[in-house]
Amino acid sequence: MINVKFQKGLKAALALVCAGTFMVGLSACGSSSSSSGNEKVALLVSTLNNPFFVDLRDGAKAEAQKLGIDLQVSDAQNDSATQQNQAQNAQSQGAKAVIINPVDSDAAASAVAPLLSSKVPVISVDRAVTGESVDSHIASNNVAGGAQAADELAKSIGEKGKVIILQGTPGAASTRDRGKGFKDRIKKYSDIQVVAEQTANFDRAEALNVTTNLMQSHPDATGIYAENDEMLLGGVQALGDKAGKDVKIFGFDGTKDGLKSVADGKAVGTIAQQPKVLGQKAVQAASKILKGQKVQKTQAIEVKTVTKENVSQFQ
Template sequence: MKKLAALPLLCLLSSVAFSAPPLEKKELYKVGFAQSENNNPWRIAETNSFKDVAKECGWQLIVSDAASSASKQVSDVDSMIAQGVDVIFLPPREEKPLVPAVKKAKMRGIPVFLVDRKVDERIVKPGVDYVTFLGSDFVKQGERAAEQLAKLSGGKGKVIQLEGTTGATSSRDHIIGFNRVIDTYPEMTIVASQSGDYARDRGRKVMETLLQAHPDVSLVWAHNDEMALGAIRAIEAAGLVPGKDIIIGGKDGTRDGLQAILDGKLAFIVESTPKFGPLACKTMQRYANGEKIPTWIKTEDRLFDASNAAEHIADAF
């Protein structure tokens, strides 16, 4: 009889263990946003997007900056847990180091929403350890960039890929999608693929080195606009003409990137919006209302090129 009496409690504990923590409906929430870094236009725009919606969403917002350090980001999440936040929005810098932070938040009953990057899904499960992922289909972005380069080059050329942060799910998925499509074009070859850590100056330095090793490269795709702009500087310093001698594609949709399209130096940009604030607010409200949230809420990405860059530059970040 004791075993039968304990069964409902065991079932309840099992249900809690295999679902993300619930969120009570309140007028004011203490919300943590653990940013990975604020050293480029995309990240700054993302942080500002959360700040812009805080008041109307009823958030007492706590923002941290991990300064490009995964260990610092883990500490930031720990600090938010200690401060008793109701919710954490987390754009993880790298997929593996942030696993313990997500697990700890769940253990403390704090729902986590991943933003723009994921953690290792072999260990941490959406809908179980965290509520959902808000972000783009990075594999599709890579595929789209490769198709654009193939279209613009007639399916021929030697390619350099400037990768994002090593260990980030965005970088990994971009590589998967991009390489998969390039491999279908027999006369296109990726001669080098190296991380520029999403930074403009780092992208410039990497491109300078790769140009020396591969002076006959004709195509470049960078995992963000900042590295693409760095690559343009390196190409110009080598006495070559961006957009003519070497076709370059970017990803994000920054104002500087769109201006480079208008200047004829950048061929295209695959959009990746940083403006998650409104979507984060709406999704959190739905969750507090008891709605079932999909484990991935995809953002829709446009393609910018010479045909529409002028139309969108005023709204760019």
């Protein structure tokens, strides 16, 4: 037979183990409850293959952590249909607000319409949503940036000559705005002629091919405006030794590689955006809306002209 004292001791030990297990369970539940207590916000990014949007995401994540927001990031890989599915998933998974960086401004309307009709707040960032009234739109002043680029490129080619434009993704608001700002301003230079415009989809490899082809068609072109730095870099690669000498090229974004190209004299300059600030402001807007606070319908983030003279301030 087992000793009675031993039996009592065993029961006491088991009771302590059970109590401990129960407390651990409560602790785990409390931790889970605290985590799930954070507001869930979805960030739908057009592509994370572009360093600019990686910076935008990082700015958003840092601000979300600061504000206690559970930020769920999805990469559409430049496909509008994928982004629409991601918007549906965000809603079904309980996102309280959605931040969208559209692949295509026109196509994004069908992605956000069900969210808006279900009273899920939507914030667009960098690129607008055409045809839908989102709660807030946060973007760089792309029209102003395009105009600034026109002035600097014109100056670099002596305010005369033939210019090529490397366009971004068709349908993207940033493409339209950067193109409008540039073309409206370049008209004031009567001795400058835009001889070709073609999309390279904000992509470096595509820009290499497009620039090569356009320069073959227009070998006397002396200026190129690339609507982002990835296309600038593709253009620089296509131009080879001509970059920065026979042909002046100007970009847009102010990415690390774009700035290096300016510092090296391969590019005349670029328009520096603040992608981390864009991400930060988008998350701030979502947080305010979820707290019932008012936000600005549109927020324009300043852009800055970068040339070899001031590039060191941005690197």
